[in-house]
Amino acid sequence: MAKIIVVTSGKGGVGKTTTSASFAVGLANRGYKTAVIDFDIGLRNLDLIMGCERRVVYDFVNVIRGEANLNQALIRDKHAKELFILPASQTRDKDALTLEGVAKVLDELGNTFDYIVCDSPAGIERGAQLAMYFADYAVVVTNPEVSSVRDSDRMLGLLSSKTKRAEEGREPITEHLLLTRYSPKRVTNGDMLSINDVNEILAIPLLGVIPESQAVLRASNSGEPVILDQKSDAGQAYADTIARFLGEQLPHRFIEEKSHWLKRIFSLKEKETV
Amino acid sequence: MSIQTQLSKIVDYFKRPPKSAQVAKERLQIIIAHERTERDKPDYLSLLQQDLLDVITKYVAINREDIKIDLDRKDGCSILELNVTLPNFKESPSSLFKEIVTEE
Ligand SMILES: Nc1ncnc2c1ncn2[C@@H]1O[C@H](COP(=O)(O)OP(=O)(O)OP(=O)(O)O)[C@@H](O)[C@H]1O
Ligand SMILES: [Mg+2]
Numbered sequence: 476m477a478k479i480i481v482v483t484s485g486k487g488g489v490g491k492t493t494t495s496a497s498f499a500v501g502l503a504n505r506g507y508k509t510a511v512i513d514f515d516i517g518l519r520n521l522d523l524i525m526g527c528e529r530r531v532v533y534d535f536v537n538v539i540r541g542e543a544n545l546n547q548a549l550i551r552d553k554h555a556k557e558l559f560i561l562p563a564s565q566t567r568d569k570d571a572l573t574l575e576g577v578a579k580v581l582d583e584l585g586n587t588f589d590y591i592v593c594d595s596p597a598g599i600e601r602g603a604q605l606a607m608y609f610a611d612y613a614v615v616v617t618n619p620e621v622s623s624v625r626d627s628d629r630m631l632g633l634l635s636s637k638t639k640r641a642e643e644g645r646e647p648i649t650e651h652l653l654l655t656r657y658s659p660k661r662v663t664n665g666d667m668l669s670i671n672d673v674n675e676i677l678a679i680p681l682l683g684v685i686p687e688s689q690a691v692l693r694a695s696n697s698g699e700p701v702i703l704d705q706k707s708d709a710g711q712a713y714a715d716t717i718a719r720f721l722g723e724q725l726p727h728r729f730i731e732e733k734s735h736w737l738k739r740i741f742s743l744k745e746k747e748t749v
Numbered sequence: 750m751s752i753q754t755q756l757s758k759i760v761d762y763f764k765r766p767p768k769s770a771q772v773a774k775e776r777l778q779i780i781i782a783h784e785r786t787e788r789d790k791p792d793y794l795s796l797l798q799q800d801l802l803d804v805i806t807k808y809v810a811i812n813r814e815d816i817k818i819d820l821d822r823k824d825g826c827s828i829l830e831l832n833v834t835l836p837n838f839k840e841s842p843s844s845l846f847k848e849i850v851t852e853e
Contacts, residue, residue: 620773621776628784629788632788662770666768666770667770668773675774676778
């Protein structure tokens with residue numbers, strides 16, 4: 476049975492789709508057969524971030540309605556061998572996703588895949604609730620900013636009450652905090668919540684810190700998930716995040732302000748003399 | 750102006766204002782603590798509150814804010830606490846009662 480991961484946040488635009496894409500590629504490149512599903516019905520975007528927008532023929536809702544089978548709708552990713560994408564539909568019908576429909580698709584995928592990554596829409600409406608309902612793991616994407624942190628806490632409340640695991644009284648969903656768009660410089664200046672601040676407030680284990688990075692926009696411009704850009708800070712941070720998710724112990728990187736080259740030379744000198 | 754207030758003004762001048770991230774953290778801690786206690790309440794609580802309000806206003810004129818319902822958990826059992834603030838009793842209990850009686 477596949478393990479189901481929901482990437483969720485409550486607040487919009489914090490980096491869920493960016494994270495889902497890199498998470499899926501990261502898992503697939505580690506050899507896990509992975510499917511990534513866009514739950515943002517009406518606002519399909521994962522296809523663009525994954526660079527497969529021109530290969531969409533059938534979508535999630537087509538499969539739920541029986542207008543296509545799963546194999547027709549799944550798109551083979553061009554970057555990672557073991558990765559498939561199930562795009563969202565562009566329908567404006569708010570009731571297109573049903574609990575039974577989602578259950579059926581996840582069941583069928585569960586037979587052949589190791590991981591299923593669910594890219595949640597923003598908000599707490601049907602799409603977001605269904606994206607988390609069947610999850611085994613949750614990656615709560617949070618920006619170091621008041622409304623994002625508050626919304627994340629709200630999502631934690633929903634994860635522990637409005638999901639299948641909660642309703643059946645099973646072991647709760649494993650929650651992970653992913654802090655994204657982190658800017659060490661602004662933290663040093665005292666204008667951005669620090670890792671410790673957010674951690675203290677939300678009180679769930681920290682899976683990773685993704686720095687605010689130019690590489691993310693470049694990656695979405697070209698449709699290559701940023702984890703593939705291993706020269707970039709964000710790409711490396713996502714790779715570390717996958718490693719931690721799979722159980723490796725790694726220190727967090729890119730969380731210190733880059734010091735001026737002059738300062739670096741001086742601190743080197745100081746170290747040498749000690 | 751006393752020396753003390755002058756001194757404290759000088760101290761204030763040199764004391765740097767708290768960094769905005771610190772302010773953010775404190776505000777978040779307060780609001781999130783509040784929202785967590787709210788969300789632990791069962792969904793029926795607000796419906797129950799409405800029903801109780803409906804019943805009580807049949808007899809006494811009160812506002813929704815005058816009813817406070819809280820759920821406390823202690824040693825594995827839940828305690829439902831109901832607090833109703835009634836309007837000043839001298840004014841009208843009998844006339845109110847009459848009204849209800851005559852209405853029927
Ligand atoms: N680490 C980062 N550094 C810089 N920009 C980022 C980073 N992460 C995300 N972004 C940018 O933030 C914007 C929103 O990202 P994304 O679409 O992944 O968010 P989302 O949570 O999926 O949004 P929505 O709620 O609309 O689905 C994009 O323009 C993306 O390029
Ligand atoms: Mg998105």
